[in-house]
Amino acid sequence: MSLLDRRDFEPAIHISFRGARNVPLRDLAIRFAFGAGISAVASLIAALAGWRAGGLMLAFPAILPATLTLLEQEESERKAVDADFGSVLGALGLAAFAAAAWWLLPRSGATIALVVAGVAWLGTAGGCFFTLRALVLRRQR
Amino acid sequence: MTRDVVTTVAEAGAGGTLVVAFALLGQALHPKRFAGLFSAAPSIAIAGLIVTVLAAGDGPASRAALGMLFGAAGFVAFSLVVRPLLKRMSAVATSAFGCGAWVLVAVGGYLVAFR
Structure with missing residues (x-):
């Protein structure tokens, strides 16, 4: 499976809530429990070892393992690999989020810092994706 | 408490x-x-x-965000490790290896930077 195959970037991006509506309650409960568990661990580490150490867990892959497992079981290994590809770009966005939050929180306050950090995540992750997409589609025309 | x-x-x-x-x-x-x-x-x-x-307050949150930078590096490592392994083993096993990579990069990098 080539990482930069045109066929992987050709499908138009769209949103369909039908898939989201059909997610079993059990899967949602597992995701909630995992997310809550990671957050609780982050809080406990912060209480024991300081805020900076607790911050490590704020970028723990909470969503991805369940996503990969569910995609592999319900769709295909290929779709799991595709989701993982996207997560690399999302993780780069996480670094941008963290850098923006770290810099702006003491200077601009929480609201501005978190909004800008969120935009930084979306801009970095989305920007990387669409840039790669444009390059691949142009190169393989 | x-x-x-x-x-x-x-x-x-x-x-x-x-x-x-x-x-x-x-x-x-x-x-x-x-x-x-x-x-x-x-x-x-x-x-x-x-x-x-x-x-x-904002100060502690900023410090947490600094720690998060290392976690984000670990997340990149997780995603890179998982991709080739998905072809060879189940997603559950792959995720376990990915978590190992996260610990190595995130915690290892943090300890190198701040110890």
């Missing part, structure tokens, strides 16, 4: 809720390559930083 318990419970509740929200968004988006971006959404981070700001 009570404040720590309340903070932990609040962070857990908020983190779990945001993880579900972003996971549902990822489920609704297509193709999966684009939806994968949301598998690395800052769901835990947003919950954690908001609760930290409310509980302790």
Whole structure:
């Protein structure tokens, strides 16, 4: 499976809530429990070892393992690999989020810092994706 | 002590809720390559930083965000390790290896930087 195959970037991006509506309650409960568990661990580490150490867990892959497992079981290994590809770009966005939050929180306050950090995540992750997409589609025309 | 318990419970509740929200968004988006971006959404981070700001202020939250930088590097390592392994083993086993990579890079990098 080539990482930069045109066929992987050709499908138009769209949103369909039908898939989201059909997610079993059990899967949602597992995701909630995992997310809550990671957050609780982050809080406990912060209480024991300081805020900076607790911050490590704020970028723990909470969503991805369940996503990969569910995609592999319900769709295909290929779709799991595709989701993982996207997560690399999302993780780069996480670094941008963290850098923006770290810099702006003491200077601009929480609201501005978190909004800008969120935009930084979306801009970095989305920007990387669409840039790669444009390059691949142009190169393989 | 009570404040720590309340903070932990609040962070857990908020983190779990945001993880579900972003996971549902990822489920609704297509193709999966684009939806994968949301598998690395800052769901835990947003919950954690908001609760930290409310509980302790902007300074501690900023320090948490600094630690998060190392976690993000670990997340990149997780995703890179997982990709070739998905062809060879189950997603569960692959994720376990990925978590090992996260620990190595995130915790290892943190200890190198701050010890």
